[in-house]
Amino acid sequence: MRTTFVVPDDLDAPRRGDDVVAPGDTIPPHNPMCYGCGPRSPHGLHLSMIAGEGVTATGELLVEPRFEGGPGVIHGGILASVFDESMGLGLMLMGLTAVTVVLDIDYARPVPIGTRLRLDARVLGTRRRQVYAEATATVLGADRAAGEPVAGAHGLFVIVDPHAHFGPTRDLGQKE
């Protein structure tokens, strides 16, 4: 993918958490009301990702008419949210809480409404509190340029203490 985002070449390898879902299992939503993954978010994406080996995750998304931006194609902000959440859910496999500080998107091709996207997210590595991740979206069932991503993303996340960051009274919803 084309990008000006710079991934440092001296990252520490990402480590899977000890108490996280097994490869092949669904990564649980981190907050039931999250716009990206929450089952109780009324207008959310309801994105779900499956854990892969290491710190990787895959998912699928049907590009619904409510996601439209330009005529007949997905809104770029929605696709950015999809990437933010897919990398964030992948990062949960490290067993920690982190928030996005930089999100970089390469919109390589228009994505028509009705497309079914495959999402592949991967944590690239860490540096102190920084976690670097990338994700791609490919069209499922496309004849054209099979496997060629229609969009890609890089994210920089920073590890936070959830109670200090969100406040002690906030229900993080991780058990629901």
Ligand SMILES: CCCCCCCC/C=C\CCCCCCCC(=O)SCCNC(=O)CCNC(=O)[C@H](O)C(C)(C)COP(=O)(O)OP(=O)(O)OC[C@H]1O[C@@H](n2cnc3c(N)ncnc32)[C@H](O)[C@@H]1OP(=O)(O)O
């Ligand atoms: C809200 C949803 C998240 C829920 C998470 C629930 C738990 C589940 C767990 C995990 C799944 C995650 C799934 C989430 C998916 C969606 C995620 C989102 O969309 S998050 C919303 C948007 N993001 C924010 O609202 C952050 C706002 N920013 C901040 O609050 C602060 O900037 C914060 C706390 C992140 C850092 O502030 P400081 O004061 O603690 O620390 P300093 O020193 O500034 O930064 C720490 C390190 O990060 C680098 N850094 C910070 N910002 C940077 C930047 N823009 N570019 C490069 N580096 C940056 C710094 O250089 C520093 O690096 P050095 O450790 O010293 O090496």
